[in-house]
Amino acid sequence: MKQDLRIIKTQDSLRHALLTLLKTKPLELITVAELCRLAKVNRGTFYSHYKDVHGVFKHYLEVIVEDFRQSYEEPYHKTNFHIQNIEADMIRIFHHVKKYQDFYQIIFDERIPMMYFYLLFDTVRSFMKETLDEIELQSESNIQVDYLISYQTNAILGILIEWHRQGYKTSIQELNQQLITILSINSPFR
Amino acid sequence: MKQDLRIIKTQDSLRHALLTLLKTKPLELITVAELCRLAKVNRGTFYSHYKDVHGVFKHYLEVIVEDFRQSYEEPYHKTNFHIQNIEADMIRIFHHVKKYQDFYQIIFDERIPMMYFYLLFDTVRSFMKETLDEIELQSESNIQVDYLISYQTNAILGILIEWHRQGYKTSIQELNQQLITILSINSPFR
DNA sequence: AAAAATATTGAACATGTGTATATTAACTAT
DNA sequence: ATAGTTAATATACACATGTTCAATATTTTT
Numbered sequence: 001m002k003q004d005l006r007i008i009k010t011q012d013s014l015r016h017a018l019l020t021l022l023k024t025k026p027l028e029l030i031t032v033a034e035l036c037r038l039a040k041v042n043r044g045t046f047y048s049h050y051k052d053v054h055g056v057f058k059h060y061l062e063v064i065v066e067d068f069r070q071s072y073e074e075p076y077h078k079t080n081f082h083i084q085n086i087e088a089d090m091i092r093i094f095h096h097v098k099k100y101q102d103f104y105q106i107i108f109d110e111r112i113p114m115m116y117f118y119l120l121f122d123t124v125r126s127f128m129k130e131t132l133d134e135i136e137l138q139s140e141s142n143i144q145v146d147y148l149i150s151y152q153t154n155a156i157l158g159i160l161i162e163w164h165r166q167g168y169k170t171s172i173q174e175l176n177q178q179l180i181t182i183l184s185i186n187s188p189f190r
Numbered sequence: 191m192k193q194d195l196r197i198i199k200t201q202d203s204l205r206h207a208l209l210t211l212l213k214t215k216p217l218e219l220i221t222v223a224e225l226c227r228l229a230k231v232n233r234g235t236f237y238s239h240y241k242d243v244h245g246v247f248k249h250y251l252e253v254i255v256e257d258f259r260q261s262y263e264e265p266y267h268k269t270n271f272h273i274q275n276i277e278a279d280m281i282r283i284f285h286h287v288k289k290y291q292d293f294y295q296i297i298f299d300e301r302i303p304m305m306y307f308y309l310l311f312d313t314v315r316s317f318m319k320e321t322l323d324e325i326e327l328q329s330e331s332n333i334q335v336d337y338l339i340s341y342q343t344n345a346i347l348g349i350l351i352e353w354h355r356q357g358y359k360t361s362i363q364e365l366n367q368q369l370i371t372i373l374s375i376n377s378p379f380r
Numbered sequence: 381a382a383a384a385a386t387a388t389t390g391a392a393c394a395t396g397t398g399t400a401t402a403t404t405a406a407c408t409a410t
Numbered sequence: 411a412t413a414g415t416t417a418a419t420a421t422a423c424a425c426a427t428g429t430t431c432a433a434t435a436t437t438t439t440t
Contacts, residue, residue, distance in 0.1 A: 006387050006436060033426055042389050047428065110308050115300040117307075121351070144360075147352050147368045148375070154348025155341050161311070162340035170334075178337045185338070196406060196417050223396055232419050237398065 013039040028111045108164040125153040203229040218301045298354040315343040
């Protein structure tokens with residue numbers, strides 16, 4: 001049994017229409033009705049596929065995040081690991097965000113629901129967890145690792161927020177230099 | 191010239207109605223129409239005060255954040271400052287969030303727009319900036335301070351996100367212990 | 381190629397959104 | 411207490427939302 005052609009056609013049509021509309025207005029102003037008119041899809045049909053406009057956008061984002069995941073699983077990763085790799089990992093994140101800048105501009109918009117931020121958070125967090133598991137097996141004192149990982153993950157996302165707010169004008173090289181400096185200040189304070 | 195009584199009455203009525211409705215359903219499901227019915231306010235009147243339901247909620251949040259700001263400006267702060275203070279500052283944040291847990295549960299909800307998160311981010315960030323200005327005047331290498339501050343600010347918010355996800359079951363003492371441990375690991379990596 | 385399965389459509393319905401306007405009511409300043 | 415000011419109301423309109431259902435069209439299976 002194969003995937004029904006009509007379903008594919010409907011979804012493609014809606015996703016294509018969304019991309020078109022995004023060129024003219026922000027995501028929050030795009031209505032289901034408008035999307036359906038442009039996609040030539042019955043509104044009732046829309047609701048049998050997605051809950052709202054965000055549903056369509058999320059569909060895209062999942063593809064993007066998948067691309068992110070794969071870029072993270074490249075060969076070198078298996079062979080050697082340690083400190084200099086963390087740097088490489090972070091650069092990977094910067095490259096990813098830059099590559100899909102158009103999307104991340106939307107994701108970091110203040111009108112957009114937290115769900116997309118959390119999707120990014122969870123993805124980066126899972127990478128961070130892997131890295132930590134590899135490196136820091138000596139169970140450090142009585143720490144709850146979840147707090148440590150979320151702390152470090154969101155710290156990185158803080159850089160992305162700052163990058164976003166400055167209109168992505170900082171180059172990736174510069175951004176990376178900043179990160180190295182920040183990490184070298186070791187303790188976040190003093 | 192004093193503030194018109196009718197305006198105060200309308201806004202109080204709407205805010206009160208919002209609190210009532212929040213006990214029965216999530217913010218995202220509360221409609222302007224419903225709010226106005228309960229508050230006995232004409233819908234047209236609503237729109238001359240607020241843009242949408244979020245406008246009313248934001249009104250509350252601004253009071254909350256103001257309370258936060260003030261708790262941060264308490265006397266001891268002026269007299270002595272240094273490393274052990276950072277710890278005290280962070281505990282302050284934890285206490286604040288715990289105090290208004292009902293609100294932060296909403297703010298961190300994935301359906302809610304980023305704006306509230308950013309409001310918190312900006313507030314914590316301004317505290318962080320003060321702390322840094324006091325302590326770290328020796329302009330460290332060629333760092334762009336904005337990235338450093340956003341990094342550190344969001345790291346703290348990462349702990350709050352984790353706290354939220356675990357249903358605020360971690361006690362403040364425990365949370366503080368975690369933070370100290372995390373900070374003592376100095377470099378976030380290695 | 382025909383039959384069976386299922387996705388899409390069109391239409392309707394109750395409710396919400398955002399805006400506009402004339403009328404009424406409440407408040408402020410004198 | 412009154413006049414002048416301004417906020418709230420009632421009503422209406424065009425459009426959006428989310429759901430339902432019978433009729434139709436398309437796709438898959440046999």
